[in-house]
Amino acid sequence: MERRDSQLTRIDEAEEAMEMLDLSKAEEILNSLREEDPICIPVLNLLAHLHGRYLSDYQKAVGYYNQVLELEPENAWARDERRKFRRYSTY
Incomplete structure (x- = not known):
């Protein structure tokens, strides 16, 4: 339970960093979380959101969403x- 609470706290920190446009901090936190748990859907979704909305790396965003959909097709x-x-990405 303690690990899960820590993970949720760090996810919140990453979301806050994105909102404050501290994108390198957000990416650092999310990549660290992904290393610990490569199939954490909230982390993959946030990485996709970060790359798509804030970094305009649409192909990378699509890749993360593909991973989410492999784990959770619905x-x-x-x-x-x-x-x-x-x-x-086609424009």
């Missing part, structure tokens, strides 16, 4: 966001 939000960033 995730409609990830599917919709992936579709959006696929379109952006």
